[in-house]
Amino acid sequence: MTTVNLLDFDLEGLAAFCERLGEKRFRATQLFRWIHQRGESDFTRMTDLAKSLREKLATAAHVQALPVLTQHESADGTIKWLFDVGDGNAVEAVFIPEDDRGTLCVSSQAGCAVGCRFCSTGHQGFSRNLGTGEIVAQLWFAEHFLRKHLKRDERVISNVVMMGMGEPLQNYSALVPALRTMLDDNAYGLSRRRVTVSTSGVVPMMDRLGADCPVALAVSLHAPNDALRDDLVPLNRKYPIAELLDACNRYLAHAPRDFITFEYCMLDGVNDTPEHARQLVELVKKHAGQGVSCKFNLIPFNPFPASGLLRSPQPRVLAFAKVLSEAGVVTTVRKTRGDDIDAACGQLAGDVKDRTRAAERMAQRRAAASDSTLRPVVIHPARKTAAHSHSQER
Numbered sequence: 001m002t003t004v005n006l007l008d009f010d011l012e013g014l015a016a017f018c019e020r021l022g023e024k025r026f027r028a029t030q031l032f033r034w035i036h037q038r039g040e041s042d043f044t045r046m047t048d049l050a051k052s053l054r055e056k057l058a059t060a061a062h063v064q065a066l067p068v069l070t071q072h073e074s075a076d077g078t079i080k081w082l083f084d085v086g087d088g089n090a091v092e093a094v095f096i097p098e099d100d101r102g103t104l105c106v107s108s109q110a111g112c113a114v115g116c117r118f119c120s121t122g123h124q125g126f127s128r129n130l131g132t133g134e135i136v137a138q139l140w141f142a143e144h145f146l147r148k149h150l151k152r153d154e155r156v157i158s159n160v161v162m163m164g165m166g167e168p169l170q171n172y173s174a175l176v177p178a179l180r181t182m183l184d185d186n187a188y189g190l191s192r193r194r195v196t197v198s199t200s201g202v203v204p205m206m207d208r209l210g211a212d213c214p215v216a217l218a219v220s221l222h223a224p225n226d227a228l229r230d231d232l233v234p235l236n237r238k239y240p241i242a243e244l245l246d247a248c249n250r251y252l253a254h255a256p257r258d259f260i261t262f263e264y265c266m267l268d269g270v271n272d273t274p275e276h277a278r279q280l281v282e283l284v285k286k287h288a289g290q291g292v293s294c295k296f297n298l299i300p301f302n303p304f305p306a307s308g309l310l311r312s313p314q315p316r317v318l319a320f321a322k323v324l325s326e327a328g329v330v331t332t333v334r335k336t337r338g339d340d341i342d343a344a345c346g347q348l349a350g351d352v353k354d355r356t357r358a359a360e361r362m363a364q365r366r367a368a369a370s371d372s373t374l375r376p377v378v379i380h381p382a383r384k385t386a387a388h389s390h391s392q393e394r
């Protein structure tokens, strides 16, 4: 008999599942808390559930984590996990500790079909969408692993950014229940503003997300005009900048006190001149006569050979930021984290991009880790950094 993975359900889905088992809704809430708040996967240990329910669950359900292939910790405390999602595919999640928060960067797809020029995941190509359970499993594993190793009873991960591998809005039906689980007080209880979906600009799905689950939104802009953005973010040919900014304003109508974070990867000699910055100011201040409520996050590019692109020199990044700031546009420059473990911006696919050898490498890793215990890591105390994210954005 096939059993269902309970990580695939948000609370509504779990309540419907419990109803099918002849159980009341409050049982679903209890079960949801056991799984997500306490990290429990063994039904026999869920002691306040009726024995009859535990027996039904044992035959109809399971709680399935993703196998961990590797775990690396950076000198700056960043931790990167590579998870096996089957058929030679792997995805990564990255934990970034800071003084006032712990951020987990989560993947939504194995590979990505958008193909942005500056992104190593984009160069890898698309394999498949992750299921809701596979998205949630990254948070479930990381949160409970970190609590154990930090010896903390309370929550460790305070923020989630959907900026790992993949374009989340091209996997919408799996994404939304995963977001609802992150926000649910009976699970992770993250506030709406502490969960960020980053998109390259899938306009119709931005509208749906605004209506269904208006979490914080980051948009990968990377260029101030369509000619350049067509080249850097191929999706722009379908949804050009004016349509994208209209969609941003419609999104903000669902969350009026919010702003859009525009991600802008700084590419040497490509999109990083003061003139580009001035064009951006014009765009976001004057679009459709009202502008867009936003901030900019300038991202140092992490070069990889296939891109043929280079990182902008720091003085140019600062000069660019100055043009934006002086025009009244809030601008931050992202500090790179996890460089030494390839967890920095746009490097998330580094370990899995050679898919012709991925299955072989995974088999070797499984053999090496055949006792299936994780190597313990030393969790460094959080270090102070100026910016919180990591991934070259998606």
Ligand code: SF4
Residues within 6 Å of the ligand: 112, 113, 114, 115, 116, 119, 120, 121, 122, 123, 164, 165, 166, 167, 200, 220, 392, 393, 394
């Ligand atoms: S930047 Fe994001 S949307 Fe673009 S290829 Fe990379 S993962 Fe896909």
